[in-house]
Amino acid sequence: MQQAQAAPEKGAISTLREALLQAQRQGLARLDAHMLLLHSLGRSPHDRAWLLAHDDDAVPADTLVRYQALCQQRAAGVPVAYLTGHKQFYGLELAVDARVLDPRPDTETLVDWALEVLQPWHAPRVADLGTGSGAIALALQHQRPDALVLAVDASPDALAVAQANARRLGLPVHFVRSHWLAGVAGPFEAIVSNPPYIRNDDPHLAALTHEPLSALASGADGLEDIRTLIAQAPTRLAPGGWLLLEHGWDQAQAVQTLLREAGWEQVQGREDLAGIVRCSGARWP
Numbered sequence: 194m195q196q197a198q199a200a201p202e203k204g205a206i207s208t209l210r211e212a213l214l215q216a217q218r219q220g221l222a223r224l225d226a227h228m229l230l231l232h233s234l235g236r237s238p239h240d241r242a243w244l245l246a247h248d249d250d251a252v253p254a255d256t257l258v259r260y261q262a263l264c265q266q267r268a269a270g271v272p273v274a275y276l277t278g279h280k281q282f283y284g285l286e287l288a289v290d291a292r293v294l295d296p297r298p299d300t301e302t303l304v305d306w307a308l309e310v311l312q313p314w315h316a317p318r319v320a321d322l323g324t325g326s327g328a329i330a331l332a333l334q335h336q337r338p339d340a341l342v343l344a345v346d347a348s349p350d351a352l353a354v355a356q357a358n359a360r361r362l363g364l365p366v367h368f369v370r371s372h373w374l375a376g377v378a379g380p381f382e383a384i385v386s387n388p389p390y391i392r393n394d395d396p397h398l399a400a401l402t403h404e405p406l407s408a409l410a411s412g413a414d415g416l417e418d419i420r421t422l423i424a425q426a427p428t429r430l431a432p433g434g435w436l437l438l439e440h441g442w443d444q445a446q447a448v449q450t451l452l453r454e455a456g457w458e459q460v461q462g463r464e465d466l467a468g469i470v471r472c473s474g475a476r477w478p
Contacts, residue, residue: 206257210248216264225273226264232277233260283332287358292350296328299465300387303439303472304332306463307385310435310474311337314382320345320429322373322386322422327355327366329385334364343381347372373421379429387439388418415441419448423455430477437474445470 206212209230216226227241233256236243252260263276272295274280280289282296283304289295307329311317316339321330324344334342344359344366346352352368359366371377374384419438426436436457440448445462452460457475465471 207251208248209244209250209252212252212257212260213248216260219264219268221264221267225267228273229263229267229276230260233257233263238277238279238281280326280328282326282328283335285328285331285335285362287326287328287331288354288361289326290354292348293325293354294387296326299467299471300328300439301332302463302465303385303387303437304329304336306437306472306474307333307383307435308336310383310437310476311340315339316341317382318380318431319343320374320377320379320381320384322384323347323388323418324355324368325351325387327358329387330355330366331358331362331364333385334366335362342366343377344368345371345373345377373418374425374429377429380431381429381434382431383435383437384422384426384430385437386422388422390415390419390440390444414447415444416447416451420451423451423457427455427477432478433476435474435476437472439472442469442471445473448473449475 206215212230213226216229217223221229227244228238231238231240231244266276267273274289274295275291278288278290280287280296283301287296307319311319317337318341319330319333320343321333322345324330324346327344330342330344334340344355346355347370349370352370355366356368359368369377419440422436422438430436436452438448449460449462452473452475456478458478460475461473462470463472463474
């Protein structure tokens with residue numbers, strides 16, 4: 194006599210759609226839930242259309258276990274890029290982990306601006322300070338193959354990540370370990386940086402505990418490292434060279450004042466994807 198099959202346990206997850214809904218009920222953003230499920234399935238992060246078309250497919254038990262574990266980590270604040278091990282930046286696929294800052298899409302504004310100021314020069318020399326994963330330096334080298342791009346970081350761990358990305362992408366970026374420009378000679382047509390700019394007592398740091406603190410915080414007002422760069426850059430720039438800096442959403446006026454007081458010319462800013470001035474820069478006479 195054939196035995197009747199047991200009914201599915203109430204609340205059990207059986208399809209991809211149900212797995213996604215569970216993640217979103219736990220507070221995960223829809224995009225994060227999709228990226229983590231695709232990663233758990235071994236599929237490309239570009240396969241969101243496939244995921245939507247197959248959301249009634251059964252979710253394998255081992256995939257569900259992996260997915261739920263990743264969702265728990267994401268709910269605890271671990272960046273999606275650390276969980277998947279990669280991040281898209283300016284059209285490049287970068288390997289990232291907890292040794293480096295998770296590259297933000299808004300930082301692409303800094304790359305756009307650097308490419309703009311470098312247009313007049315053939316084979317320009319560019320330094321990316323605090324390179325982290327190498328995102329900015331690699332994007333610039335990819336867009337300007339004629340450029341000599343130097344990626345600088347004080348962290349040997351960060352440099353290891355950036356150098357591995359350069360090798361995998363086949364981009365001839367040069368690397369040097371240095372605290373800002375202390376061990377860098379120049380001259381450069383442009384110096385770019387996404388330095389630490391969060392105040393040491395900023396309450397938002399509590400939500401960023403999974404990322405390296407040294408890449409985030411910068412003194413009592415968040416401007417300690419930016420002051421250092423503004424002071425060091427003139428001796429490393431070619432005549433007419435540019436210093437371009439990313440900073441906090443409310444720091445544009447303070448950074449631009451520091452630039453003007455230090456004798457920089459053509460002081461200006463650039464807006465991020467939300468229309469907020471998140472980059473400031475200037476030209477050295």
